[in-house]
Amino acid sequence: MMTLGQQIVMISMVVLGTMATRFLPFLIFPAGKETPKYIQYLGRVLPAAVFGLLVIYCLKDISLFSGSHGIPELISVVLVILLHLWKRQMLISIAGGTVCYMLLVQLVF
């Protein structure tokens, strides 16, 4: 078991690492100076790609070949998409998909 001091050092390291990843771009490219064109370009095209990455990140633990084969996830994601195309109300789409998923994993699968 670590001492309290060691625990504080460990937690500080995690804080430091997290803050480094958040602050670094702003330190390298300060607001006063013009940001290089390449970085501006990345700032424009990265978000769409990152949102795709985050969706996959949320679904990463699905196993297609065992358990429920990702079927509840597939049904619920499709429902979210349909609801959003229909109403385009963020809360309705999210609540609908989540309730559907909870019902599926608790009652069906």
Next chain:
Amino acid sequence: MQEKFVVIRRAFAAAFPYTIPIFAGFWFLGLTYGIYMNVSGFCFWYPMLMSLTIFAGSVEFITVSLLLGAFHPLQALAMTLMINARHLFYGISMLDRFKGTGWKKFYLIFGMCDESFSINYTAEIPKGVDKSWFMFFVTLLNHFYWVTGAVLGGIFGSLISFNTEGLSFVMTAMFVVIFMEQWLKEKRHESALIGLGLSVLCLVIFGAENFMIPSMVAILVVLTAFRRPLDRQQDTEAEQGGEVKR
């Protein structure tokens, strides 16, 4: 003074609805995290201070096992940098948006978790609402949900008994919606498809534990390689947009 109060209240009222799904998701995840720390033998001070200072979900879960293991601070640092490397992408995307936010900028960057970034990047902030206060409240509310969830989990965790299985899907649903909002806003979808496709590819090759870094590198390489065709189109769109406005 009165006027400033109105500005702040209006921004809060605009920001709050966007954070409701995160309230559900963070309370669920925060409670889980608090319970996890509780059963791992830490009292609620730990989840409280860690959720307050780290404010990055996945890393906080891992910190619990780091604290139970051997004392390797540099390893903890390296691991954190790897897991949170995606924040670099958020920062690059927010360089412009955080300009002119004054003292709030420090907190906006400090609290830039996946959810705060996604909302602050995609939300259509209504006319007449102060942008910097809007983003400030999105970040603050998210932070508040996360800390209160973790503390409640740390204190009362063992008493909860209703069936919450599947509630964490609220986060998946939210990112699907955010992905769609971005998709519907853009005329071209190469970047979105590159992000989805390469992430799936890397997930298949490297597995769920290790696919984030390869995915990010792959996305960066492909976006850089196709900069010319992707960028030219965007430029002409921007020019056309400008002409319409004039």
